[in-house]
Structure formats: structure tokens, C-alpha cells
Amino acid sequence: xxxxxxxxxxxxxxxxLPACRGEEPPIGGAPPSQxxxxxxxxxxxxxxxxxVERGARVVSCHAAFADCWLLAGGTxxxxxxxxxxxxxxxxxxxIVGTAHAVDRERLLAASPDYVILSADVTAHLALSxxxxxxxxxxGLFRVDSFADYKTLMTGFCTVTGRSxxxxxxxxAPESHIAELKASIPSTAPKTVLLMRAHANSIKAKRADNVAxxxxxxxxxxxxADDVPSLLEELSAEAIIQADPDYIFVLTMGxxxxxxxxxxxNVESNPAFAGLSAVREGRYRxxxxxxFHYKPNEKWDESYAYLYEIIFA
Numbered sequence: 001x002x003x004x005x006x007x008x009x010x011x012x013x014x015x016x017l018p019a020c021r022g023e024e025p026p027i028g029g030a031p032p033s034q035x036x037x038x039x040x041x042x043x044x045x046x047x048x049x050x051x052v053e054r055g056a057r058v059v060s061c062h063a064a065f066a067d068c069w070l071l072a073g074g075t076x077x078x079x080x081x082x083x084x085x086x087x088x089x090x091x092x093x094x095i096v097g098t099a100h101a102v103d104r105e106r107l108l109a110a111s112p113d114y115v116i117l118s119a120d121v122t123a124h125l126a127l128s129x130x131x132x133x134x135x136x137x138x139g140l141f142r143v144d145s146f147a148d149y150k151t152l153m154t155g156f157c158t159v160t161g162r163s164x165x166x167x168x169x170x171x172a173p174e175s176h177i178a179e180l181k182a183s184i185p186s187t188a189p190k191t192v193l194l195m196r197a198h199a200n201s202i203k204a205k206r207a208d209n210v211a212x213x214x215x216x217x218x219x220x221x222x223x224a225d226d227v228p229s230l231l232e233e234l235s236a237e238a239i240i241q242a243d244p245d246y247i248f249v250l251t252m253g254x255x256x257x258x259x260x261x262x263x264x265n266v267e268s269n270p271a272f273a274g275l276s277a278v279r280e281g282r283y284r285x286x287x288x289x290x291f292h293y294k295p296n297e298k299w300d301e302s303y304a305y306l307y308e309i310i311f312a
Contacts, residue, residue: 040158044139045119052137052159056113061102061124063088064294065116065141065152071169071297072156078110085293102127112136145213146177146299173300180300180307184219190310192220193244193277195234195266199257202249202266204230211250211291214303218310220246236271243276246310247283250291259285284309 039053052058059078060066066079067086078094080102094110097103100123107115115131115138117124124140131138143149150170157166194205194212204224207216215222223242224230230238251258262285266272277283289295290302 038161040155042114042139042155042159045142046140048139050114050137050139052114054160057111058114058116059094059096059107059110059112060116061096061107061127062099062116062118062121062141064143064296065118067294067296068143068149068152069116069156071165072153073160073162073165074156078107078112104130108134114138116141118142143294144208146174149294149296149299150174169297173297176300177303180303181217183311184307185311189219189221190245191223191242192246192248193223193230193239193242194248194250196250196252197258197262197266198252199254199261202234202262203232204234205250206231209250209291210295210302211248211286211306214306215248218303218306220310234266236269240271240275245277245282247275247277248306249283249285251285251288252292255288282309 039051039056041049042052043049055075057077058069058074060069060076061080063080063082063084063086066076066083066088069076070088076093078096079088079090080096080099082099083090094106096107096110099118100121102123104127115136117128117138117140119125119140119142128138128140141152143152153166153170157163157170192215194209194215195202196205196209205212206222206224207213212222223239223244227235227238227242229235249262251262272278275283286292287305290298290305295302
């Protein structure tokens with residue numbers, strides 16, 4: 001009897017460790033436990049979640065998000081051609097086409113464990129369906145504001161485990177932005193006209209872009225909110241009547257082409273030259289680095305640039 005009892009106890013001790021610890025093995029696609037694999041669950045702008053292992057092979061199909069991933073301490077195996085716009089080193093990486101035309105063969109050749117996409121790029125939505133069918137984890141992200149950037153970096157830095165880089169690239173600029181907002185004078189709201197110039201057109205813009213959002217947060221009233229028709233076609237009469245305190249221009253595409261169109265079709269108009277903002281030096285073409293591209297860790301510099309013009 002004692003011999004049989006001894007053999008039974010010995011058999012119980014030799015059972016697999018998870019059972020001895022009272023743990024259940026992963027079910028289906030459940031993420032690995034953190035004590036066995038470093039990383040975190042990353043949730044995208046559409047609510048889709050995947051466990052991303054620290055050190056995973058990551059491909060970013062949008063340069064702004066590639067920059068964010070690197071700022072969070074991650075590494076990349078593939079990027080799109082627009083990575084050059086952010087000054088990212090691409091030597092040794094798979095170049096997987098452009099942001100709006102991803103080369104799927106090159107993307108798959110990179111053997112990604114996770115792919116970063118943009119929820120605002122139509123082609124990425126279609127690519128997401130392909131990746132889902134191939135069971136390749138991916139996320140569709142969106143950054144339209146500093147709050148969005150903070151959310152994105154929270155997820156990225158959780159995966160990489162780099163709280164120090166979160167403090168450097170998110171907390172520090174956030175504190176600077178808060179200081180700027182706290183020092184806005186309590187004067188009457190100022191008015192602004194924000195325009196976006198292309199090589200063959202120019203239209204007014206609201207707060208659906210970096211500059212427009214920051215101007216709104218700094219307390220300026222966009223005249224396009226009062227005259228929505230400016231969003232479709234600039235009206236000299238409406239602009240003259242509003243006589244905005246500030247006029248800012250964003251350029252899209254070719255900088256040279258946009259400025260040439262602006263000079264020929266707007267700046268050459270005597271009525272435009274007569275606006276108080278133009279006469280008194282409150283008319284500026286905004287730098288692309290801070291207002292066309294996502295400013296990422298330089299969000300506070302974008303706020304400060306406009307703050308200095310308006311309130312200094």
C-alpha cells in the first residue's frame with residue numbers, strides 16, 4: 001500500500017508545471033503571459049488589439065508612425081518611401097512602396113510580425129483586409145492632435161518598455177504646451193484665416209489639421225467657421241469684410257509650385273495686400289516640418305511657433 005501511495009505522489013509531482021501551479025494554458029489566440037514573453041497588447045484607433053512582442057519585426061507603412069515607433073525605442077525592418085520626409089535612416093530596411101501605394105510583395109518579403117498602418121489612408125484599409133486574411137497582426141492608427149499622439153506613444157512605449165522615452169518625447173512637450181496655454185492673455189478672441197495652397201488651387205481650412213487645431217486651442221476664431229463657403233472657394237469680398245487679425249498658409253505638394261500659385265492668385269491682388277494682417281506683418285506661410293507633417297515629439301514647438309507670433 002505504501003509503495004502504491006508513493007508512486008501516486010511521485011506521478012502527481014511529475015505533472016506539467018502549469019497544472020501544478022493551477023494555471024490554465026493559453027486558449028486560442030490569447031496573448032502569451034508576460035512572465036514568458038516581453039511585450040504588450042497594442043490597441044489601434046479602430047479598437048483592434050494584438051499582442052506585440054518586444055523586439056518583433058515591425059514594418060510601418062506611414063512615415064509619421066515609423067518615427068513614433070523609433071521615438072518609443074522600437075526598431076523597424078521596413079518603411080515606406082516617405083520615411084525620408086522625417087529624416088529617418090532607411091539603409092538595410094525593406095522599402096515597401098509609398099504610403100498610398102504599399103507594395104504587398106515587398107511587405108510580405110519583410111516577414112513582419114506586426115504592421116503599422118494609418119486609419120486615414122484608404123489604401124491601408126484595403127491592405128488591412130489582406131493582412132487579416134493572411135493572419136498577420138497589424139494596427140490602423142490615427143494622430144490628429146497631441147492627445148492622439150500621446151495615446152499612440154503610450155501604447156508604443158508600453159510595448160518597448162521605455163518609460164524614459166515616454167517622459168522625454170511626450171511628458172516634456174506636454175508640460176511645455178500646458179505652460180503656453182496657461183499664459184494666453186485673457187483678451188478678446190482674435191480672428192484668423194487659415195489657407196492651404198497647392199500648385200493649382202487654394203482653399204480655406206478649419207481645425208481639421210495641425211495648424212487649425214492649435215489655433216483653435218490658442219483661442220482664435222477661424223473666419224471659415226463663420227463663412228463656410230470659403231472652404232470651397234476663396235471670396236475676396238468675404239475676406240475683406242472679415243479682415244482677420246492673422247492669416248496663415250499651409251503648402252501641400254510642391255513647395256515651389258504652391259508658393260508660385262499663391263503669389264500669382266492671392267498675393268498679387270491689391271485687395272489682399274490691403275488687409276491689416278498683410279500690412280502689419282501678421283501674414284505667414286507656415287513651415288512644413290511643424291504643420292504639414294506630424295510634429296510628433298515637436299508638438300510643443302508647433303504650439304510655440306504660433307504662440308510667439310500671436311501673443312509675444
